[in-house]
Amino acid sequence: MTSSVVTLFVCGDVMLGRGVDQILAHPGDPVLRETCVADARAYVRMAESVNGPIPAPVPPSWLWGEALRLLDVATPDVGIVNLETSITRSDAFAPGKAVHYRMHPANVPALTVARPDVCVLANNHVLDFGRAGLAETLDTLERSGLRVAGAGRSADEAYRPAAVPVRTGGHVLVLALGASSSGIPSGWAATAARSGVAHIPDLSATTAAAVVERIRRMKRAGDIVVVSVHWGSNWGYPVPCEQIRFAHALVDGGADLVHGHSSHHPRPIEVYRQRLVLHGCGDFIDDYEGISGYEEYRDDLRLAYFVTVAADTGRFLDLRMVPLRSRRMRLEPVPHQDATWMHATLDRVSATVHPVLEPDGTLLLEPSRQRPPPRSLRSEDPADGAL
Template structure:
């Protein structure tokens, strides 16, 4: 990484609700209303059936992050951005018409804080799983914990407002968060002038891109960097539709320095466009999916931690460090070398404009990509 580069940690979905919540020191009500599972503790049992027993419960607040915390300590990024895909509430207002609901007990917020996120983006399809009362408690709890949020709020203006992370020299990293129906966000979750909700974009078209980039230009000061964090797309598959690619590029054309895409359960293509990084889908980072069958070919047990180094004046990517982990017993462990190799080859095949640095000397589960 260049000496003056701005290092940003990014990851995909951090789902600390349901089974993960149940193993932490302050588990909430385990009730679920899913088709087959009615108790969140069943997801803990499923993980143990596949990978053996967990340590005596409760585990520590840092347990779900596992070995990723050591990587973050060593890297010391200037900013950390995650997609927090769960409500943080005691509410029992199950959102109607949804197959899956995620909630984490507010007493387990120290688990989230263990990774020291600078921004939790919230414009996703689970933050209102327990209604607007649950969203209100989520926002209040995160604010009291000193955690910045973007993408949800008490009205449309608050939901659309970026989170601003101070950087050296008086600069800022601005994080704009918004979500689309392709990720499963219901239209009536959209924040309005008189209603709380998420920053909602109905479709990835030119008009929406112009509206978002105008907002970026209005907020951005000389020296600032802007991240457009978007929850979009289906859970599975490597193909990125042309309209989403065009939308991401339009954001870069008019002000975004990095596009942080998420929603898919596995990584989607990386792209370098006009020197800026587009992550079309980061993949899940923390969840309770162990032992759930189907879609095994995508290896959703493998998780990626992204460390993007940006030129401070231009926002251009200088390098992208990626560390691969494997989810086991609701915790992140270093990915086995053969799995890391598989992921590396996959990203090399589906990505655009990036190559593996030939002199990479890191451990087998870590590698660096640079502009090709």
């Protein structure tokens, strides 16, 4: 690899609370306030019922498993994860929410072991234990030397991009946003006098223009801008037209990568104006094993995304996606048939790109393998279909 490129590792939701927290060395209070589950250890038992015993307590590296080897081999310049967990000992369950995630602060090595450069916090779980829980989360991450984006003690902090210097001389700037469509309550929005998340109420042209103005103020020559957005529903492959247009507006305004997350499985990929748009990266780490109901989406399969861009322009060069499988709350290599399934699925749902399945099971996407955009994506008709 030459100094003229920058490689980014990105993934979807990293949920280290609830059952995951219970198998680590310092489990917090297992009490839950869910309709059907009152004890977080029940999620451990569900995982064990389908894939066998988990040797708790596990070391911090257990959760990441094969992903740590991939990171060691790829040596990305910058790693970005969506941390969908509060890190707190608080018992102040946010009212009106059906699900709450928290990890005990003493278990933070389960995050730092993967050496992420930026933890995105603009999501619908970071305030599950109120603003005191958010403060403890921010303090814990700061003490651990981890940068955050998308939440803060004020709006200025929440909307401030995380800046990661890279060897090419510029910075990777990560601006994180949380959309109402992902279930983030409007009351969680940070203000000048109140902590919270970098909240966007909708995906309108007006909201996009405000984000673009931030990009233009912060971007300098040699910088690469990643806009990380928590948006959309949990299940399904179609991408709403307003989301597509919002992503395109971000790219038109200077974003070099749109890193979308919230869905429990990978969603379509597109390349727009030589920039990569990941509409949904899917879950990466969680305690969802043994939960039935959406088997057709294969949410046991996860993707590690390695994106290479030109250092001087941010132009998309290639994307390598490595399928992994979650078993016993650990990421492991997948059988070839699972990589084939993931390839066929992404190829089917991504209207404008054509990933290639490599012999080692990696999915490779290069700009030369784009398809012409369908008519609906070339039109401005608001009735157009989605990806």
